Amino acid sequence: MNFRLSAFLAFFCWMCSGSFAQQKAKSPNVILIITDDQGYGDLGTHGNPHVHTPTIDALAAESVRFVDFHVSPVCAPTRASLMTGRYALRTGVRDTYNGGAMMASSEVTIAELLKDKGYATGIFGKWHLGDNYPMRPSDQGFDESLIHLSGGMGQVGDITTYYQGDRSYFDPVLWHNDRQERYQGYCSDIFASEAIKFVEKNRDRPFFTYLSFNAPHTPLQVPEEYYQKYKDIDPGAGFGRDGRPFYPMSDKDKEDARKVYAMVENIDDNLAKLFFKLKELGIEDNTIVIFMTDNGPQQQRYVAGLKGRKGSVSQGGIKAPFFIKYPAGFEGNRDISGLTAHLDVLPTLADLCGFDEPKDRVIDGQSMMPLIENRKVDPDQRSYFSYWTRKSPELYQNISLQRGGWKLVGNTAYDAEIDAFELYDLDSDPYEEHNLVATKPSKAKELKGEMDELVEVLAQEENLLHPPLIQIGYGVENPVFLNRNDASGERGIWDQEDIYGYWRVEVAAGVYDIRFKFVKPVPAGGKMTLELGTQALVFDEPSTGTIELMEVKGVRWGASQGDLLPFYTVGGKRYFPFWVELEKK
Structure with missing residues (x-):
């Protein structure tokens, strides 16, 4: 060198x-x-x-x-x-x-x-x-x-x-x-x-x-x-x-x-x-x-x-x-x-x-x-909004807004007057023991007005109006397991057997093998129904014993978006799967 x-x-x-x-x-x-x-x-x-x-x-x-x-x-x-x-x-x-x-x-x-x-x-x-x-x-x-x-x-x-x-x-x-x-x-x-x-x-x-x-x-x-x-x-x-x-x-x-x-x-x-x-x-x-x-x-x-x-x-x-x-x-x-x-x-x-x-x-x-x-920061220039229910904000249930040391809390009806709310001065009352709404109604109304404006904006967000779709059959994830946590349907859908549920999906055209797992074994002799958009497929199951895992092969779908709705009916009862596995062939 x-x-x-x-x-x-x-x-x-x-x-x-x-x-x-x-x-x-x-x-x-x-x-x-x-x-x-x-x-x-x-x-x-x-x-x-x-x-x-x-x-x-x-x-x-x-x-x-x-x-x-x-x-x-x-x-x-x-x-x-x-x-x-x-x-x-x-x-x-x-x-x-x-x-x-x-x-x-x-x-x-x-x-x-x-x-x-x-x-x-x-x-x-x-x-x-x-x-x-x-x-x-x-x-x-x-x-x-x-x-x-x-x-x-x-x-x-x-x-x-x-x-x-x-x-x-x-x-x-x-x-x-x-x-x-x-x-x-x-x-x-x-x-x-x-x-x-x-x-x-x-x-x-x-x-x-x-x-x-x-x-x-x-x-x-x-x-x-x-x-x-x-x-x-x-x-x-x-x-x-x-x-x-x-x-x-x-x-x-x-x-x-x-x-x-x-x-x-x-x-x-x-x-x-x-x-x-x-x-x-x-x-x-x-x-x-x-x-x-x-x-x-x-x-x-x-x-x-x-x-x-x-x-x-x-x-x-x-x-x-x-x-x-x-x-x-x-x-x-x-x-x-x-x-x-x-x-x-x-x-x-x-x-x-x-x-x-x-x-x-x-x-x-x-x-x-x-x-x-x-650096000097104006506390009145910062608000924080909070809520929680199982769906979108419910006026006015379990909802709050903070600004400048004040906090407005709603645990009341949608048409309630301001005196049904709770107002706290967190600087002097950090444990929320003293409701001041009766003595500070103008402050409560001010915070409620800001809360209402924000809720109106958030309730119209695109991702809330059109929730995300699980994409199936695109090669990035194969097989796909759909689980109960991401299933929509009745409120409180969890580990129940007889409950209405579905998954919001976008499916690529193709042929799929599909397996259905149930929370507990289900009686045999029923019918498995699988709906997606305008398509409904029905499969007969064996007539004896019990079924824990059910499989259907060669399901052909065109490209589609919609609710993937599976349910098994037998003896007058309808069972929603614990999970669904979809594998594109």
Whole structure:
């Protein structure tokens, strides 16, 4: 090698390494941690003396802590807003099941935006925004995905763990890059260890790790060694002497709390391993770490005095911890009290990571950076709307709007007068104990007017009027499993046998083999009917015994859109399948 070539290569390598170091400084890694049904009070740092969370407490001590941070009352809407910076209704997500937990593929996620900037992107745990193409994590910007299906392991929508019963969290079959794989161990340990492997594999490039624990969601299953630490505690003791309300706990609530605290401690131990890996790899300073939860607790327990729990628009249902740590970017160990929400994560990461927010749609969130940088922010310029029912917003049921420290809550009829609402001054009454609607009717009417305008806009969103379709037969996913979580139909459709249900689909022309799995074996001798659009196919079944799995082959369909409606009738009863598998030949 001659001198000139050697010098050129040396200079080139120096330039590349310098360029990479510069790029790395401008492109921090991102680890977004969210837990499932962990309430505001399920942390030692929030005054709970029973739960042991030294790792999360230490993270909080080193972080910027947003103490007025809010999420949706239930999980799928929270995750849709978190991923897109938009109210969940804009994305097509309105519920946790009943066909309402599928996010339109046209939505642009944090993962897609970071992937476009050269980030490696991975999700580990719960997705809950659609289990079929084109709504899976792999369709929405994630290079690597290890998830369970539907809203929770052991639920009817998660077809690979449902029949494991009280062992659904152990040795599960999960979906790794859209394929079923069996894993050994406890679910939280699996998700965390795979996230750590992803971090290590991508140590030399910017990465986005979405560690989305399904714990401590029900079913409350935890390794025995963790439960033993809590089996003798009284989760209802030691509260109520600091001026904050404490709501009574039943014996079942207390036993549930013991299991929840054990599950949370297991998460804490797994996060200790993750944070140790960041230090070991020397990338801790250039990594943004966010910790949050998705809604309030499902069961009654300590919630730091807040009223309500999961599903409620009261503070106990929607106020959540939010800790953000970025050593290379800003100073930690600070409390910030400005009104913030899950909607704000995408705009904040846009500022920190240098990507542009989508310009072709409404982004409801606002960057947190002005608050982090101590810039003056007018609290009256920020509102936060919340609701939850099984469908679209019901006027005025379980609905609220906050602005400037005030909160209007509706749990009344659609034509109710303003005095039927609740109005709280959260600055002086954070526990929502004193309804001021009678003395501040003008403030209540002002907030109600804003609420009405926003509901009217959200109710007309395209993705709500025309919900996302599961696409079948396009080669990206074959076979396709349609599960109960994404089935529409009667409200409350879950694991019932005799219930009306269907899936909204778009089917490519072709020949299909179809299998129907039932919740329990059904009597033989009936007829299986499969409707799609204007086509109805009827199949006779054998006349003896019982049937658990039914199969029909060579079904020919033309290209079509509509409701895929399967039902089996026998003995005057109609059975809706547990799941349907469609394989294009």
